[in-house]
Amino acid sequence: MSTETTFLESLSELDVEVTRTTPDSCADAIADATVGEAIGVPLQDGLALPPSVADRPTNGDLETADTGVTPAAFGIAEIGSVHLESDRAGTELVSLYPRRHVAVLRDADLVPDVATAIDRLGPDLRAGGSGVVATGPSATADMGSLVVGAHGPGEVHVILVEAGQ
Amino acid sequence: MSRADRGDRAERAARIRNVMREEGDAVARNTREHNAGRKAAAENVPEYEDLRTRARELKEHAIENLPELIEELRESVAANGGHLYIADDAADANRYIVEAVGDADTVVKSKSMTTEEIEVNDALAAAGVEPVETDLGEWVIQLADEAPSHLIGPAMHKERAEIAELFADVFDLAEPPETAAELTAFAREKLGKRIREADVGMTGANFVVAESGTLAIVTNEGNARKVAATTDTHVAVAGVEKIVPTVEDLQPFLELLSRSGTGQELSAYTSLLTPPVASPVPDFDAPAESLVDGNGDGSGVAADSDREFHLVLIDNGRLAMREDDELRETLYCVRCGACANSCGNFQSVGGHVFGGETYTGGIAGGWEAGIEGLDVAAEFNDLCTGCSRCVPACPVQIDIPWINTVVRDRINRRKADASDFAFLPDGLAPDAEPAGLDLGKRFVGDFATLAEWGHRTAPLANRLANAGPVRAALERVVGIDRRRDLPEFASESLVEWFDRRGGSRVPIDEADRDAIVYPDTYTNYVDVERGKAAVRTLEALGVHVRVPPLPPSGRPPLSQGMVATAEERAHDLYAALAEHVDAGRDVVVVEPSDLAMIRSEYERFLEPDSFERLAGASYEVLEYVYGLLENGAPIDALTPGDDSTRNRELAYHPHCQARTLDLEEYTLAVLERAGYDVRTSDTECCGMAGSFGYKAEYYELSIDVGEPLVEDFGGTDRTLVASGTSCGEQLDALLDRPARHPVELIAPPESASR
Numbered sequence: 001m002s003t004e005t006t007f008l009e010s011l012s013e014l015d016v017e018v019t020r021t022t023p024d025s026c027a028d029a030i031a032d033a034t035v036g037e038a039i040g041v042p043l044q045d046g047l048a049l050p051p052s053v054a055d056r057p058t059n060g061d062l063e064t065a066d067t068g069v070t071p072a073a074f075g076i077a078e079i080g081s082v083h084l085e086s087d088r089a090g091t092e093l094v095s096l097y098p099r100r101h102v103a104v105l106r107d108a109d110l111v112p113d114v115a116t117a118i119d120r121l122g123p124d125l126r127a128g129g130s131g132v133v134a135t136g137p138s139a140t141a142d143m144g145s146l147v148v149g150a151h152g153p154g155e156v157h158v159i160l161v162e163a164g165q
Numbered sequence: 166m167s168r169a170d171r172g173d174r175a176e177r178a179a180r181i182r183n184v185m186r187e188e189g190d191a192v193a194r195n196t197r198e199h200n201a202g203r204k205a206a207a208e209n210v211p212e213y214e215d216l217r218t219r220a221r222e223l224k225e226h227a228i229e230n231l232p233e234l235i236e237e238l239r240e241s242v243a244a245n246g247g248h249l250y251i252a253d254d255a256a257d258a259n260r261y262i263v264e265a266v267g268d269a270d271t272v273v274k275s276k277s278m279t280t281e282e283i284e285v286n287d288a289l290a291a292a293g294v295e296p297v298e299t300d301l302g303e304w305v306i307q308l309a310d311e312a313p314s315h316l317i318g319p320a321m322h323k324e325r326a327e328i329a330e331l332f333a334d335v336f337d338l339a340e341p342p343e344t345a346a347e348l349t350a351f352a353r354e355k356l357g358k359r360i361r362e363a364d365v366g367m368t369g370a371n372f373v374v375a376e377s378g379t380l381a382i383v384t385n386e387g388n389a390r391k392v393a394a395t396t397d398t399h400v401a402v403a404g405v406e407k408i409v410p411t412v413e414d415l416q417p418f419l420e421l422l423s424r425s426g427t428g429q430e431l432s433a434y435t436s437l438l439t440p441p442v443a444s445p446v447p448d449f450d451a452p453a454e455s456l457v458d459g460n461g462d463g464s465g466v467a468a469d470s471d472r473e474f475h476l477v478l479i480d481n482g483r484l485a486m487r488e489d490d491e492l493r494e495t496l497y498c499v500r501c502g503a504c505a506n507s508c509g510n511f512q513s514v515g516g517h518v519f520g521g522e523t524y525t526g527g528i529a530g531g532w533e534a535g536i537e538g539l540d541v542a543a544e545f546n547d548l549c550t551g552c553s554r555c556v557p558a559c560p561v562q563i564d565i566p567w568i569n570t571v572v573r574d575r576i577n578r579r580k581a582d583a584s585d586f587a588f589l590p591d592g593l594a595p596d597a598e599p600a601g602l603d604l605g606k607r608f609v610g611d612f613a614t615l616a617e618w619g620h621r622t623a624p625l626a627n628r629l630a631n632a633g634p635v636r637a638a639l640e641r642v643v644g645i646d647r648r649r650d651l652p653e654f655a656s657e658s659l660v661e662w663f664d665r666r667g668g669s670r671v672p673i674d675e676a677d678r679d680a681i682v683y684p685d686t687y688t689n690y691v692d693v694e695r696g697k698a699a700v701r702t703l704e705a706l707g708v709h710v711r712v713p714p715l716p717p718s719g720r721p722p723l724s725q726g727m728v729a730t731a732e733e734r735a736h737d738l739y740a741a742l743a744e745h746v747d748a749g750r751d752v753v754v755v756e757p758s759d760l761a762m763i764r765s766e767y768e769r770f771l772e773p774d775s776f777e778r779l780a781g782a783s784y785e786v787l788e789y790v791y792g793l794l795e796n797g798a799p800i801d802a803l804t805p806g807d808d809s810t811r812n813r814e815l816a817y818h819p820h821c822q823a824r825t826l827d828l829e830e831y832t833l834a835v836l837e838r839a840g841y842d843v844r845t846s847d848t849e850c851c852g853m854a855g856s857f858g859y860k861a862e863y864y865e866l867s868i869d870v871g872e873p874l875v876e877d878f879g880g881t882d883r884t885l886v887a888s889g890t891s892c893g894e895q896l897d898a899l900l901d902r903p904a905r906h907p908v909e910l911i912a913p914p915e916s917a918s919r
């Protein structure tokens with residue numbers, strides 16, 4: 001099974017929606033994946049946010065936005081995680097506050113498993129980097145039964161960008 | 166035994182009864198769900214056992230090198246621009262934290278057991294700072310002013326309706342939220358506001374990486390992310406034992422932690438933070454300002470200059486535990502909660518009974534003994550019955566029952582030393598314990614002598630033992646609950662029977678194998694029939710059998726925490742068996758708890774070569790039969806599969822320790838080959854656990870632990886099957902019909918044996 005197929009299966013088990021797209025159609029795909037008021041941070045080289053997404057959010061936007069769009073540095077195929085860096089552009093906050101998170105990931109940035117992911121993170125973390133391996137939406141079972149959407153987003157949508165079209 | 170002890174016993178029974186009634190259902194539901202999740206998750210990972218072995222080795226290595234790792238971490242944190250403080254104890258930690266928090270009004274916290282341990286909330290409140298828990302379960306506990314009942318599910322004991330009532334009460338709500346989704350939305354809303362307004366974020370850390378100063382923080386709710394990223398000051402509090410050398414070392418732990426705790430592959434969020442982080446600090450008081458303005462060019466990953474980071478690592482007894490050969494293992498614990506979830510007693514009572522000041526479940530015995538002291542550990546140490554079901558569950562391979570046994574031994578000795586009258590009761594075998602040891606423990610721990618006496622004087626002993634006044638005295642003096650049937654002693658022991666019939670019916674020169682059937686105390690003096698069945702079964706398969714008188718294995722004294730006595734028994738039994746083993750004879754054991762002793766605990770008592778030799782030559786009886794069948798012995802030699810007088814349908818409850826040793830598969834395979842239809846229970850432990858279920862203060866708990874077996878088997882008329890004596894007694898008590906040992910279901914009748 002290809003890494004990409006594994007990733008797609010893992011996402012579906014986590015109830016994470018996914019759109020497969022190309023660099024050219026990426027902005028449209030993002031626009032389709034957002035709901036309500038959307039904020040975002042600058043994406044990977046060669047990819048752009050659609051005009052409907054506010055790319056320089058204010059502090060107030062962070063509190064009120066319905067969707068946050070961020071790049072994901074890489075994805076872990078085996079379990080359907082995306083890695084979000086704690087960068088100066090605010091990826092951590094924009095992916096965390098709104099109830100819906102749209103993560104933009106290039107298929108070249110898929111790694112097969114947790115072990116490979118940790119190997120990839122080693123140099124970053126040793127250089128002072130930070131981030132979060134996010135696997136599905138936030139959840140809690142503390143209120144008597146499983147509820148999706150606790151302090152973090154309750155919906156996650158991955159935009160998987162295929163290169164070389 | 167004083168009147169005060171008797172009163173204590175009744176009080177304890179009442180307290181357990183209350184907690185079972187009020188919290189038992191919620192705890193049982195949640196722990197069993199997590200436990201099932203863990204098992205399924207483990208089965209899905211082929212390299213699961215390798216991961217456990219690697220995690221274990223890494224922890225051993227890290228604790229061994231802890232002083233060097235602390236120094237390395239100190240440099241990493243300083244190089245990143247943060248502050249590391251090593252606190253000697255709770256007061257020292259709190260002093261530092263209060264100072265670091267400064268004039269903040271509120272501190273928002275994500276869940277951390279270590280901050281519970283040092284009671285930082287009280288220290289903050291005393292300094293005029295309001296601590297707000299943001300983990301939803303922890304917040305419920307804070308609002309209710311209770312203690313967490315589980316390592317990862319602090320409010321696991323609360324039903325949804327109770328939480329709804331609590332919110333309505335505290336916030337004076339006219340239309341309070343009701344469903345789990347409404348309650349969660351309410352909490353998110355309330356706590357979101359508190360987080361946005363807060364000055365300081367406090368988190369724990371699941372792991373801390375020495376080489377980089379990175380914290381690994383695992384949550385499902387996202388609250389750790391939020392409190393750390395939203396506030397400009399991050400205070401992380403963890404035990405010093407959380408340090409691992411390199412980033413790469415995180416891998417096995419991250420793979421195991423969530424799978425062990427809840428059965429998730431990974432929790433929703435694994436934050437890997439090397440603070441101070443680059444994320445801009447949002448200023449919600451200036452909503453119109455750009456989030457990234459004021460922070461240079463708004464790109465890159467260099468630390469945000471507004472951020473401050475303090476890492477407070479707590480010793481509080483841990484460095485002494487590191488020097489303690491028996492408690493050291495506790496420090497390998499990653500606090501996943503699997504030992505609690507897999508524990509029959511915990512499933513019934515939760516952490517408010519099975520726990521100390523802070524920590525809960527099996528491993529709490531080690532934590533509380535090391536951090537709070539033996540007094541606190543003594544309050545719940547009895548709850549570990551040594552069933553061992555947590556051992557395969559623990560991701561770092563901690564021998565949790567052993568830690569609890571050692572702690573029990575220390576508690577016994579301390580009590581004995583303090584006792585002002587000390588005597589060795591007449592008739593009990595000399596043991597290796599201090600003179601003032603508790604009489605009840607000594608009595609149960611020396612079951613071998615009692616059984617020998619009971620057999621010699623049977624049936625008088627049986628009549629006497631069940632006479633009202635004697636039962637009353639047993640309850641009063643020794644603490645044996647009078648609602649339990651006592652074992653009935655046989656007037657002819659297995660050894661005597663075997664001699665009388667003239668030894669083995671298979672001559673040595675015609676035999677394929679030569680084996681000892683070990684006359685353990687129960688098989689020899691109480692349930693002789695299963696011993697006879699074992700002899701006949703082995704003979705039918707061509708084995709020359711011997712049943713020599715042999716010393717007891719030491720299981721009962723071990724379960725009472727009489728470690729030195731158990732060790733003496735181990736040496737005695739080894740000495741008595743060594744020549745047989747040297748002669749190439751196999752040792753076949755009927756009682757699973759005795760085999761578990763020989764295969765597991767003896768490793769701690771015997772020389773390595775002796776242990777290997779004895780363990781390697783010893784077999785559980787059905788395991789042995791399976792081996793004989795695999796090597797060509799004919800199944801037809803056993804009870805014919807078309808015997809219409811036998812119920813072909815069985816309900817089998819595997820013994821807890823046998824399950825830990827993966828022995829139940831052999832029993833299942835042999836019974837199925839013999840033509841039986843077998844339904845197996847997946848209840849971890851029947852609740853009897855040797856002598857535990859006999860004790861007056863634990864009788865009701867023991868029955869409650871066995872309740873799933875009633876659900877499993879109560880409605881069927883299948884023949885009940887159990888290999889353990891105490892499981893058999895418990896099944897009989899629960900379902901009111903006797904259980905049989907599996908070997909009795911395959912043994913040919915004595916008349917047919919050759």
Ligand code: SF4
Nearest residue numbers: 498499501502504559
């Ligand atoms: S002792 Fe093992 S199973 Fe129990 S909480 Fe610690 S790591 Fe988990």
